[in-house]
């Protein structure tokens with residue numbers, strides 16, 4: 001046991017039992033005489049007490065000393081980590097009215113919360129996890145959004161574990177929490193200013209350094225300042241597969257939050273351009289939430305489609321947690337479901353030799369998923385079967401493509417008769433669906449007839465494998 005551990009054991013003796021108890025995830029100290037612990041997402045008041053305010057402050061000072069930070073009347077807040085990686089935040093009185101107030105977020109080993117475990121808790125579905133795994137392989141840019149303590153960092157860590165081993169990863173964090181184990185990973189942590197107020201390194205400084213250090217992908221632990229603009233730039237400039245977390249309650253709110261944060265810096269980018277950059281940079285938003293029953297769930301996996309003519313972000317929910325009921329002891333029942341929306345980049349799976357059964361996206365919903373008050377995604381499927389929904393693609397040219405018969409690699413050449421038949425079938429679709437097809441085709445670089453043909457083929461294959469329920 002190191003010196004730090006020993007002194008922690010002495011100074012934090014009143015809560016040592018909870019530090020050692022693996023079922024406790026958080027310890028909350030509201031002054032010396034009120035200590036709460038969190039187990040399974042629920043808080044309970046304990047009998048534990050510090051001798052007095054002096055003993056509690058001594059413990060906090062001791063921790064500060066070991067991490068070479070200060071906590072005193074000049075610096076009444078502390079952010080630090082215990083030797084086992086647990087995160088601690090403390091505020092001294094008089095700002096903390098009940099006495100020194102501390103939260104200790106226990107360190108959970110990466111192995112403790114694997115995708116398998118999250119699936120077994122019902123935090124995410126197997127399909128949702130599989131989809132995200134493929135999206136990481138395809139180097140999609142992902143933002144994990146959620147409220148405080150909703151599980152954002154935990155989830156980002158899991159996504160980080162999927163990053164390709166041959167790539168150079170730069171991880172930038174405020175205080176190291178992520179445990180991304182890859183052969184080529186470089187980690188940066190922010191640095192507080194010294195007693196003269198000098199030598200500080202912010203997330204923004206470090207993201208800028210990371211960009212100049214030949215990254216393949218950049219991971220920003222938490223985006224909460226003007227570094228949002230840098231991350232967006234990273235994502236838009238060829239470092240696909242970059243990721244970060246941000247505080248927001250819905251996928252569209254996450255984009256609005258990034259926008260707000262990006263404008264906090266010295267940017268002079270017009271808002272409309274910034275919005276387009278954000279919508280172009282972020283491919284997916286994964287929404288984490290701590291539900292009323294204390295459980296933590298991924299509530300949305302949403303694709304960012306673009307910005308509409310009113311400047312609103314358009315997203316389509318690919319997977320979403322749907323509550324179906326509640327048990328007598330107030331446990332929330334429900335499951336993550338495919339929302340019947342096919343991601344606009346679905347073609348990229350096949351092109352890159354990846355397989356994801358189209359049936360897993362679910363049936364088209366009667367009412368489209370609306371994220372942030374604005375509907376998105378248009379089903380273009382026939383009424384009977386699994387979806388042939390095509391997400392709108394604002395970047396698409398929209399101009400009808402002309403069938404030439406010359407096929408792109410992996411795309412079958414269509415006979416004139418086949419083209420005629422497909423055009424007749426397309427004529428039955430509504431204008432919105434037709435537009436969606438054109439946009440999808442433009443994005444995939446194939447003719448609209450080839451695009452529709454491929455969709456129908458996939459739909460047939462999906463139905464063949466798994467009959468619609």
Ligand SMILES: Nc1ncnc2c1ncn2[C@@H]1O[C@H](COP(=O)(O)OP(=O)(O)OP(=O)(O)O)[C@@H](O)[C@H]1O
Nearest residue numbers: 025108118123147148149150151152153154155296
């Ligand atoms: N799916 C899950 N099921 C159960 N517990 C979870 C789940 N995800 C995270 N946790 C636990 O919840 C706590 C908070 O997780 P995490 O630190 O990832 O949240 P966060 O959203 O990053 O919080 P903050 O906003 O404070 O940064 C941790 O103790 C973590 O082990």
Ligand SMILES: [Mg+2]
Nearest residue numbers: 152153154222
């Ligand atoms: Mg976090």
